[in-house]
Amino acid sequence: MLELKLDRITKQYKEKIAVDHISVSFVNGVYGLLGENGAGKTTLLRMICNLLPPGEGEIVCSGIPIRNMGREYRRLLGYLPQEFGYYPEFTAWRYLMYLASLKALPKELARERCRELLKLVGLEGEERQKIKTFSGGMVRRLGIAQALLNDPEILILDEPTSGLDPRERIRFRNIISSLGKNRIVILSTHIVADVAYIADEILLMKKGKIIGSGTPEELVKRMNGCVWECLIPGDKVGDYTEKYPVSNLKNVDNQVRLRMLSVDKPCANAVPAEPGLEDVYLYFTEEERGAYEDTADRNL
């Protein structure tokens, strides 16, 4: 079984530390890299793909530094960048066959894989269409297909559901979930729902650091007692949103139902709520953390 180990990986651009001494090990399974924009997710994934040399630290694949493995590491890799393009004159079939040739797949195998993957991502019948006629979601699905061409042992997906509608997101989750059994899948996102149901482990990233990790259940459990729901008058909403992180706000008749994070009961009619992964994410991405800081910090 392959093991990918990151040992104090750091990347600094002038005065900004994009990735700050990250150490983590990956084995077979689905890992969700969750963090807001600018947290350093893409930089970290590019280093894992050997597209960016780390400033410090080492990435090791089954005991061998990936910078020494060269193309043999790239043979194990499937990568979907956050932004990727296509040659406008290419059809979906030609695009996949082209990338299959770059991934050193023999022609017959490449044809078979292209057919299978187009069916898997729901683009069967569209193979002769030019990619420039595709919708954003179709292009993204094609991107997922190309990442799987060489049956990679390490699959890196950077914001893979960007541009997908809810139905497509569900399809994508089902595909990824089935793939995680026999390979390392690392997918980065700032959308909690993308990883909440399929990740075996979630890594929370903020300002270049991994600030929390665990299974979704473990992370959620640590927020027990910190999530509250209450009904308040509409004119008081501003007071609460200033003081507490609010994960949901809904108008109910003449009042507003707030869902917020707090160590102590925030108001008389507040009731404890079942925490979710969104609450965990909100907690970590909040810049100013008020009264809930102590308990939650200790828990995490």
Added chain:
Amino acid sequence: MGNDKIKLPELSVDPIKKKESLYKIQEAAAQKRLVYCPSWLEILKSQLAYISRGYWIGQGAFAGVGILVFLLLGNLSREDVPYLFYASVLAASIGIVTVMELGRSQSCQMGELEESCYFNLGQLWGIKMVLSGSINVAILTGVIGGLSRKTDFGILALCLYILVPFVLSHGCYLLLLFWGRNMGKKWPQITAAVFMGLAAMIPGAFPGVYRQIYLPVWGGVFLIGVVLLALELHSLFKKLSVGGEKICWS
């Protein structure tokens, strides 16, 4: 005769152990990853199929223009200046087709994806450069061969006259291709091609002077151009070998 043969004792095989051993071999084989390592010829053949139509049209156009110009000029009087003018403009601008093909990886945001593949961007560009270089050298060889019959310059003088704009223009195009915000854009390349073409006309305007000083001056410029181009290519492929940050990222 048959009695001279040495009879070996029969070895008894434990069927259970045999089955276990075969099973272990089968398991180990199943875990092995079969890899396909295509030869360079196979790689070249497969990539030829994916080079853009625009590239072939461009190359064909340059070859066609070269042939056409020489056929038309063949009817004129034997003067050095028009041949050298047009030949040097051709040599200075022919590289633009190659560079625009290379730039498609950036302009179409395919560079990062290609860089992550088994055959990465550096190797892909290497194949395209070798292919283009061969085609361009073949075209220019034809031009030099044609010029040698139409002019009274020696072969060395003609080679230097043609190769200097060829080498310098390639250096210029590659520099523009990977420089800052111009990455992948076509207009700097086209502008450079026009300027390089105009600059290449200069020696042709003074054929007498060129005849006297071509070896030390144009020879020196050629060597400097080759060294600079080699350094540029070395720097480019070195950057690509460590991921190609800034070159291929979307």
